[in-house]
Amino acid sequence: MYSRQKTELDRLQAKVANGNMSRREFLSRVSAMGLGAMAPGLYMQSAAASPKKGGTLRLGMQGAASSDSLDPATFMAEYMINVGMGQLRNCLTEIDENNQLAPELAESWESSDAKTWIFNLRPGVEFHNGRSLKASDVVASLQHHMGEDTSSAAKGIVAQIETIQAQNDSQVMFMLTGPNADFAYLMSDYHLGICPANADGSIDTASGIGTGGYKLESWEPGVRTLTVRNPNYWKSGRAHFDAIESLFIADAGARENGLISGELDVITGPVAATAARLGQKPGIEVFYTYGNQHCTLPMMNNVSPFDNNDVVMALKHAIDRQEWLEKIWFGSASLGNDTPIGPANIYRATDDEIPQRDYDLDKSKYFMKKAGLSSLDLKISVADSAFQNSDDACVLFSETARPAGINIEVVRKPDDGYWSNVWLKDPWCASYWGGRPTEDWMFSQVYSANAIDTGWSETFFNNARFEELLPQARAELDNNKRREMYVEMQKIVHDNCSSIIPMFLPYAAASSDKVKRPENVASNWELDGNKCAERWWFA
Known part of the structure; x- marks a missing residue:
């Protein structure tokens, strides 16, 4: 069999296995390739591996709280992202299992200048209550995150939208304040799930009604969510389970x-x-996906002593990242370098452009002296909700920082309510980010001055040169020039932002071997981009 023929056959078999091609179409297309005699057997082979319908998937997850809300503007951690984006609602675009931008509720989009964007909605999509999706729902859902009065975590993303209008029932036009070549990526953000519009132009966030593969049956914030399959789901070959039970287990x-x-x-x-031992138990699989997830130790630079960059630099040189890698993550992670742009981003700075920051006691002492300090007493708040074993990791940090005269007290906080009671409240704490598919997305949402106004900046970082480069890089269509800008922005964060980014982390998960997943799994978020509910199935 010729290699090109083999590639096409593999593609057709994968479509059958994923439930996206009928037997008749498969036989017809394979026969056209001159393989008619083999077609029935090849189909049976592919169909045997195809997803099966049925069963209740029981998920045990982190990242929930009793203060959780079904309002997508409030989503902050994995539990509600999975329930809200992965089960109940869809966005205009999504990141698919190959980590590529793909159409979701918008079947296509276009722009001639990267400033005016037209999104064409997919026909035949219905909300859980049977009402058809219209452009007015998209307009209202996006406007929910816009304006001075909104407290949405997506405010930094949509701030660049100047106007949004329904051209007709199936077409939406966005006018941006300036060009953004990556705008379609932003429409996949988990806050931007489309909800049904109310008569007054607001949206229904409380009912959980969306266009997703599952409908809300019951919900107890910070405890349990039960959803059931949407029989009218518009995606073929998706949403295989009868129901999803999502449990918060800290x-x-x-x-x-x-x-x-x-x-x-x-x-x-x-x-x-102990993950390796867990994976050796009969009937259990442990698996990892690698993307841009990273842990951070953000300091509020509007609070002393973190308003002194010399103190921050002393801390950045007082952490032994290699020790964290070996003793906390047992080699399964990769070193961070105080910049949030990760290995899956295309404009990530190389080691030559930004050399890896190592544990350097002499440099830490130098910056302490430059800050006019011989010793310093600090407290850092941690919890597993921030990142697993953050307490043990920060104890290691306290030990490596002590010889520089820095005394760090590690304060363990409750997991429940960590994101509402500790993060953005305590001057220094542990945190994490899932990373974002594009550099502009990460920088705009978390590191821009606008992120301070939206309540999404965990450091209150505000740098004039960074702010100058942000819209320029967003609009630049020359890849070489764009790369230069993003590398400069990474250097600014590396040396001037009061956040230590010690490690890029894999998404670790474990499952029964009865749970099946596609060969390719998205790495933009955990659990297949938090789309496991619609992409996975039982054997």
Whole structure:
């Protein structure tokens, strides 16, 4: 068989396996390739691996709180992202299993100048209550995050939208304040799920009604969510489970025990130190996906002593990242370099452009002296909600920082309510970010001056040169020039932002071997971009 023929056959078989091609179409197309005699057997082989319908998927996850809301503007951590974006609602675009931008509720989009964008909506899409999706729903859903009065976490993303208008029931036009070549990517943000519009132009966020593969059956914030399959889901070959039960289980050991006992089917965040042993147990698989997720130790630079960049630089040189890699993540992560642009971003600075920052006691002491300090007492707040084993990791940090005269007290905070009671409240804490598919997205949402206004900046970073480069890089269509700008922005964050970014982390998960997933799994978020509910199935 010729290699080109083999490639096409593999593609057709994959479509059958994923439920996206009928038997008749497969036989017809394989016969046209001159393989008619083999076609029935090849189909049976492919169909045997295809997703099966049925069963209730029981997810044990981190990142929920009793203060959680169904309002997409409030989503902050993995639990509500999975429920809100992965089960109940869809966005205009999505990141697919190959980590590529793909159409979702918008079947196509176009722009001639990267400033005016037309999105064409997919026909035949219905909300869970049977009402058809219209452009007015998209307009209202986006406007929910816009304006001075909104408290939406997506305010920094949509701030560049000058106007949004429904051209007709199936077409939406965006006018931006300036060109943005990556705008279609932004429309996949998990806050921007489309909700039904109310008569007054607001949206219905409380009911959980959306266009997603599952409908809300019951919801207890910070405890449990039950959704059931949407029988009219517009995506063919998706949403295979009858129902999804999502449980918040803060303790990693409890999640693992639930999986071992058969009470759970999938868990997030198995303990790094024992994940290999967990994966050796009969009927259990442990798997990792690698993307732009990273842990951070942000300091509020409007609070002393973090308003002194010499103090921040002393801390950045007092952490032994290699020790974290070996003792906390057992080699499964990769070193961070105090910039949020990760290995899956195309304009990430190379080691030659920004050399790796190492543990350097002499430099730490130098910056302490430059700050006029011989010793410094600090507190850092941590919880597993921020990142797993953040307490143990920061104890290591306290030990490596002590010889420089820096005394760090590690304060363990409750997991429940961490994001509402600790993050953006305590001057120094542990945090994490899933990373973003584009540099502009990450910088705009978290590091821009606008992010301070939206309540999404965890450092209150505000740099004039950075602000000058942000819209320029967003609009630049020459890749070489664009790269130069983004590398300069990374250097600015590396040396001037009061956040330590010690590590890029894999998304770790474990499941029963009865749970099947596609060969390719998205890495923009955990659990297949938090789309496991619609992309996975039971054997």
